[in-house]
Amino acid sequence: MTNVINYHGGYHSDYQNPVIDPLNKGLGAFEQGLPAAEVKARNWNLLREDLSLPAAVLSDERMTHNLQWMQQFVAEYGVKLAPHGKTTMAPKLFARQLAGGAWGITLATAHQTRVAYRHGVRRVIMANQLVGKQNMALISDLLADPSFEFCCLVDSADGVDQLGAFFQARKQKLHVLLELGPDGGRTGIRNPQQQAAVLAALARWPESIVLAGVEVYEGVLKEEADIRAFLQHAVACTKQLAKDGRFAARTGGSAARPVILTGAGSAWYDVVAEEFAKTEIGLPLDVVLRPGCYLTHDVGIYRAAQAQIQTRNPIARKMRTELQPALQLWAYVQSIPETGKAIIALGKRDAAFDAGLPSPALHYRPGSPAPAATPAHWQLTGMMDQHAYLQIAEGDDIKVGDMIGFDISHPCLTFDKWRQIAVLDAQHQVVDVIQTFF
Numbered sequence: 001m002t003n004v005i006n007y008h009g010g011y012h013s014d015y016q017n018p019v020i021d022p023l024n025k026g027l028g029a030f031e032q033g034l035p036a037a038e039v040k041a042r043n044w045n046l047l048r049e050d051l052s053l054p055a056a057v058l059s060d061e062r063m064t065h066n067l068q069w070m071q072q073f074v075a076e077y078g079v080k081l082a083p084h085g086k087t088t089m090a091p092k093l094f095a096r097q098l099a100g101g102a103w104g105i106t107l108a109t110a111h112q113t114r115v116a117y118r119h120g121v122r123r124v125i126m127a128n129q130l131v132g133k134q135n136m137a138l139i140s141d142l143l144a145d146p147s148f149e150f151c152c153l154v155d156s157a158d159g160v161d162q163l164g165a166f167f168q169a170r171k172q173k174l175h176v177l178l179e180l181g182p183d184g185g186r187t188g189i190r191n192p193q194q195q196a197a198v199l200a201a202l203a204r205w206p207e208s209i210v211l212a213g214v215e216v217y218e219g220v221l222k223e224e225a226d227i228r229a230f231l232q233h234a235v236a237c238t239k240q241l242a243k244d245g246r247f248a249a250r251t252g253g254s255a256a257r258p259v260i261l262t263g264a265g266s267a268w269y270d271v272v273a274e275e276f277a278k279t280e281i282g283l284p285l286d287v288v289l290r291p292g293c294y295l296t297h298d299v300g301i302y303r304a305a306q307a308q309i310q311t312r313n314p315i316a317r318k319m320r321t322e323l324q325p326a327l328q329l330w331a332y333v334q335s336i337p338e339t340g341k342a343i344i345a346l347g348k349r350d351a352a353f354d355a356g357l358p359s360p361a362l363h364y365r366p367g368s369p370a371p372a373a374t375p376a377h378w379q380l381t382g383m384m385d386q387h388a389y390l391q392i393a394e395g396d397d398i399k400v401g402d403m404i405g406f407d408i409s410h411p412c413l414t415f416d417k418w419r420q421i422a423v424l425d426a427q428h429q430v431v432d433v434i435q436t437f438f
Contacts, residue, residue, distance in 0.1 A: 036432040044430040046330060046422070049366055051430070053403065054331040054346045056418045058434070060425050062326035063096070063295055069323055070294045071101045073270075076315045077277040077287075082106045082125050082262070084292025087412045090421070091119030092434040093295060104149070106290040110135040113150070115437045117142050125177070125262060126152040127215065127290060129159055129187060136166045143172050151175040151212045151260065155189050157201035164205030173208055175250065177215040177260060180237060182230050185220035195237075199246065210249045213260030213286075214238045218268050224312075227268055231275035234263065242281035251283050258284035266293040267305035270313040293411050296327040300356045300409020325407050327414065329358055331388070333402040339394050344404060347386040351406070352413035357383060360390065362405035363398070371405065380406075 044050035046057060074081045080103035085094055094105050094116060104123030107113045113124050122145075130136060130152040142148050154160050154176045167174045178198065181188015189195045202211055216234045218227045238261050241247060247259045261279060264272035269291045276287045293302050306323050310316050331346035351358045357380040364371040375396065382389045392398055408414050415421075416438045423432040 034433060039430055039432050042430065044422075046424060046428040046430070047364060047366070047371070047403075049403075051330075051422060054329060054350050056327065056329050056350070056414065056421045058296065058421055058423045059324075059326040059328070060423050060431055062297075062324040063093075063423075065321070066295050066297055066323050066326060067097065067100045069319065069321060070291070072319060073315060074273070074289060075101075076318075077273040079273055079277050079287040079289055080104075082123075082288050082290050083295065084108075084127070084265075084290050085116060085121075086112060087292035088295070088415050088434075089115065089436045089438050090415070090434045091116065091121075091437065092432070094119065094121055097295065103286070103288060106292070110138040114138050114142065117145075117148060122147050123149040124151075125215075125260070125288065125290065126150065127217065127262075129153050129155065129179075130163060130174075131159065133166070136163065139174070140167065140170050140172060143174070149175075149257070151177050153177050153179040153187070153215055154198060154202075155179040155181065155187050155194070157197040160198060160201035160205065160209060164201070164209050168205060168208035173210050175210045175212040175257075176202075177213045177262065178211065178237070178241070179215045180230075180234050181216070182221055182226070186217070188216070202246075206249065211241070211246050212250050212257070213247070213262065214241070215260075216263040217265060218263055218272060219265035224268075224271060227271055228275060231263065231272060234261070235275065235279050238279065238285075239281050242283050247283060256284075258286040260286050260288055262288040262290060264289040264291055266291040266302055267308075270309045270316060273315075274313075294323055296411045297323040297325045298327065298409050298411055299325050299359055299361075299407040302410075327408060327411050328361065329406045329408060329414070330403055331406070333390075333398060333400050333404065336392075336398065336400060340392060342390040342392050342398055344380075344388040344390050345386065346388045346406065347383050349385050350414075350417055351383070351408055352410040352417075353383055354410060354413055356409040357381075358388070358406035358408050360404050361407045364403040364405070365399065366401065366403065371403075374404070 082104040083097050083102055084106040086108045105116055105121050106125045106127050108128050113126055163174055179188045183190055202209055214234055214237055221227045261276055269289050329351050331344050333342050334345045335343040360374040360378045362371040363374045377393055379391050380388050381391050415436055419436055421434050422430045425431050
């Protein structure tokens with residue numbers, strides 16, 4: 001049977017299978033979501049060449065470690081975790097995070113929210129504005145389920161009025177978070193005048209819009225002092241809103257829920273935890289962190305960010321372990337056309353390249369006992385759509401047909417290039433297959 005775990009093409013959505021190549025007999029099964037037990041029964045192994053390369057793979061052991069590490073970290077601060085699902089858009093990974101203790105899932109769009117809902121997620125922060133009739137309609141349909149908890153962001157009076165009119169006509173209540181933003185950043189309220197206008201708009205729609213809390217994204221700032229000042233502003237704002245009774249519709253009545261104070265991308269979540277964790281507003285409060293890349297981590301921008309966290313944060317230091325890179329890309333050496341250069345069957349269609357090129361980590365010749373670390377001087381110098389240039393040296397032991405495992409930087413833009421990703425154990429056996437829904 002032809003293996004199709006690496007399939008990453010064709011039409012795909014949250015409710016319709018992609019185009020199926022009739023020669024690839026296994027594809028339909030994977031698109032239906034083959035249970036892990038059945039995947040294991042196939043007895044596929046990366047090193048036996050049971051997978052068609054290039055292929056993205058995940059380390060089961062390292063993902064488990066990363067999940068437990070982050071849950072321990074947030075538990076130390078007494079805060080909650082809603083990992084950003086846009087990183088993976090993999091419902092099996094959402095389920096793994098929720099089963100491991102996550103409070104909910106963060107998403108960025110109405111479409112992503114629908115995907116998560118259809119795969120069992122029942123608490124979502126949409127860390128973005130909800131704009132446009134069809135996007136509002138998607139969320140309205142989900143809110144027909146009373147078990148579904150949802151909130152999105154608002155930062156303008158116009159946005160609030162559009163939401164208010166739409167959801168009032170639907171006779172529904174939409175919970176929203178007041179988004180604060182720094183000057184020069186992206187979305188978010190910048191000054192007291194804008195905030196007053198948004199609050200006035202919220203007051204116009206008491207039957208359809210409920211202020212649920214305050215949200216920030218600190219990752220647009222680069223200096224720790226600026227980030228801490230911004231976070232402290234968010235805390236002060238939340239306290240004042242509580243004092244002014246702005247959360248009454250959220251916290252009163254039989255459907256009362258805690259106020260939400262939320263922030264944190266994958267680079268400064270420790271600082272957000274320090275600044276938010278001890279916040280008291282006289283009302284039930286959920287402090288929610290939203291890092292998305294911790295589950296798979298990387299060897300690039302997030303490894304650098306995590307190194308800073310391990311240095312500056314006492315809880316991370318006390319834990320004595322670190323996040324581990326769990327996502328790799330494997331590809332064949334397909335040509336050695338000249339001295340000092342090997343061409344790898346891997347390209348921009350397969351891997352993120354915006355934050356650094358993939359980094360060669362493991363070298364395996366089919367039939368040999370085990371992979372070996374790649375020589376330090378091997379590195380990619382460029383990528384095209386389907387080809388990568390690997391710098392080697394004369395006399396290096398490398399042949400056409402060898403397999404190279406690459407670590408990556410920026411998992412978000414690697415995940416979205418794949419529709420199936422194999423999960424491997426420590427012996428490179430395939431123990432599960434996850435689907436992505438971009």
